Amino acid sequence: MSEQGEQRTPAEEAEAVAAADEATAQATRVEGAARVEEVQREVAETDVRRIEEQREAAEQEVEKLSRKERKARAKAEKEGTEALEARKQAQEAERQAHAAQRAAPEQPTQTSTASVSSPGVGSTSAPRAQAAAAAPEPPPSAPAAQSAAERPEVLVGAAFAGAFLLARLIRAATSSDD
Secondary structure (H helix, E strand, C coil): CCCCCCCCCCHHHHHHHHHHHHHHHHHHHHHHHHHHHHHHHHHHHHHCCCCCHHHHHHHHHHHHHHHHHHHHHHHHHHHHHHHHHHHHHHHHHHHHHHHHHHHCCCCCCCCCCCHHHCCHHHHCHHHHHHHHCCCCCCCCHHHHHHHHHHCCHHHHHHHHHHHHHHHHHHHHHHHCCC
C-alpha cells in the first residue's frame, strides 16, 4: 500500500479485493470444515446411541428368552411331576384292584330267576319240585361248550379261508389259459 492515504492504485485495489476474497473464502472453508466435523461428530454420537439401543434390545431379548426358557423348564418339570404322580396313582389303583380281587369271594352269589319268579315250594308241592327248587343252579357253560360260530378264532379262520377261496375263483375266472 502506498503512503498517500486513501488513494490506491487500481492494482493495489485489485490486490486488496483479492486478499479480502481469499480471506472470505478461507473463512468459508474453515467454517465448512468445522461444520463437516460437527456433522461427523453428530453422526458418530447417533451411531453410538443406535448401538447402545441395539445392545439394550439384545439384552432385553436375551432376558425375554431366558424367561421363556425358565418358564418352559418349569412347565416341563411340572408336567414330569404330574406324570410321575399319575403313574403312582395308577399303580396304587392297580394294587388296590388286585387286593380287592383277592379279597372278593371266588364265586358271587347268583340268584336264580326261577326261584324269584316262582310262587315258592309249599307242603302241597311234589317232592321232585321241592328237590329241584332246593338244588343249586348249574354253573354257566364253559367256553369250550360255545358253538364254533361264537368263537372269534374260528370266525377269523373262516374269513381267511373264504378270502383265499374267493381269490382262487377270481384268478381262475380271469386267467386266459385258452
